[in-house]
Amino acid sequence: MAKKNPHLNPDTFRDSLATVQDDGKRNWVYPKKIKGLFYKYRTYFSWFLLAILFAGPFIQVDGRPWLLFNIFERKFIIFGAVFWPQDTYLLIFLLLIFFVFIILFTVAFGRVWCGWACPQTLFMEMVFRKIEYAIEGDANQQRALNAQAWNTEKVIKKTSKITVFAIISLMIGHLVMAYLIGVKEVYAIVTQPPSANMAGFMGLIAFSAIFMFVFTWFREQACLVVCPYGRLQGVLLDNNSINVMYDYVRGEPRSPIRKNQEENENKGDCVDCTLCVQVCPTGIDIRNGIQMECVNCTACIDACDEVMLKVDRPTGLIRYASENSIQQGFQKLITNKVKSYIAVLVLLTVAFVSLIATRDDISATVTRYPGMTYQEREDGMVTNLYQITLINKTFESQEVELKSLAEGMEVEIIGAQHLILEPQSKYEGRFFLVRDQNEVKINQEKVDLALFHNGEEIDQIETNFTAPIK
Secondary structure, X not given: OOOOOHHHOOOOOOOOOOOEOOOOOEOOOOOOOOOOHHHHHHHHHHHHHHHHHHHHHHOEEOXXXXXXXXXXXXXXXXXXXXXXXXXXXXXXXXXXXHHHHHHHHHHHHOOHHHHHOOHHHHHHHHHHHHHHHHHHOOHHHHHHHHHOXXXXXXXXXXXXXXXXXXXXXXXXXXXXXXXXXXXXXHHHHHHOOHHHHHHHHHHHHHHHHHHHHHHHHHOOHHHHHHOOOHHHHHHHOOOOOOEEEXXXXXXXXXXXXXXXXXXXXXXXXXXXXXXXXXXXOOOOOHHHOOOOOOOOOXXXXXXXXXXXXXXXXXXXXXXXXXXHHHHOOOOOOOOHHHHHHXXXXXXXXXXXXXXXXXXOOEEEEEEEOOOOOOEEOOOOEEEXXXXXXXXXXXXXOXXXXXXXXXXXXXXXEOOOOEEEEOOOOEEEEEEEEEEEHHHOOOXXXXXXXXXXXXXXXXXXXXXXXXXXXX
16 A cells, blocks of 8 residues: 655655655556646647647658658758758757757746647647546546456456557657658558568667557656756746746645634635645645646646635636745746847857858768778879768759869769769769879878869868879
């Protein structure tokens, strides 16, 4: 039998996690089924986000994916723009913009992201939890089912739930792989025998197993133990940050309503029904104040508002509010801290847009062929062998030509002299730099190479040419 949750004691609630018992064992959370205005809006919003999430890999622009995060080939397509390894600085800027935006949003609005848009919350509360309620019933029914001996009812319900969970986990696993390698590649994996693409098949199984584990067993621990975002609250939040908060000024002292008991003017509006605790998916008591475990899911708001309506008291005892708005009755959203983050965000965004607008459509990298210095030919010429990597960042085929700007030095490409680059592709090839041995003046000569497209120079690359002096 689970031991008493220490979080219900205001003096000790920060001493341990709500999901851990005194003896260190897992305290399984059974959140009570909730209904209310916020839950209804969260449900509609989750449908919208899930529709976008599942449609994302299938959205294509001019035959190319709109979103692709191919970490294996180091190729990323974000909102139709292609980023290659040579664009790492752009991705760094994009990540900085994302992190600053998250920080700004957290400083102003707390963990609204966690409760309304985080994929973990979306799938756990709006998909898997709903299925669990439909099959096993509300919190008390789930407790009773888990406590009872195995019988026909328990076998049917548990088997049904696990089966549905497994199917959805497989869908999510395939979705993630579609974002990583593309829809066509995933389709090829699932329509061929596993032996034809063992790496892709194992990837699908691994992702599906991870999601099955997270949403079947790990659950809220992903937010409490793994995710670092909650731990950032202590650094980012201040007294003006808006969070799901309990109005202790109005609610305290708490007092249950009992029959034939006269109303006491000194008592607060909180009737100590603990419904806010019972509906919490992380098992905390919001009345103890801001806590790392709170994901701002608003379940406690709906539960409290429902009770307030029943006891004929104003709603909003638990609501979106800041510490200052509860203590002093006013809310200041645009603080100096918020202005500073906005300024940084604007500067980063302007810099990113400028870099995107000025980046080259075709990039080239030249390196000496490893393990080789120079080669002398019978006709008196001396050569160096190089590797060239060309990346076409556009969505059209491009024809380019490589030339040497050094007098008396020629480029001999192994293959066609004119290089045809397919859209969004990478070309890797080899070429020789060739010079007459009699014209060699120094052992190490700096050479400038030029890349031409439609007769115009689009890039210059510097390399070294090694040859003996005779």
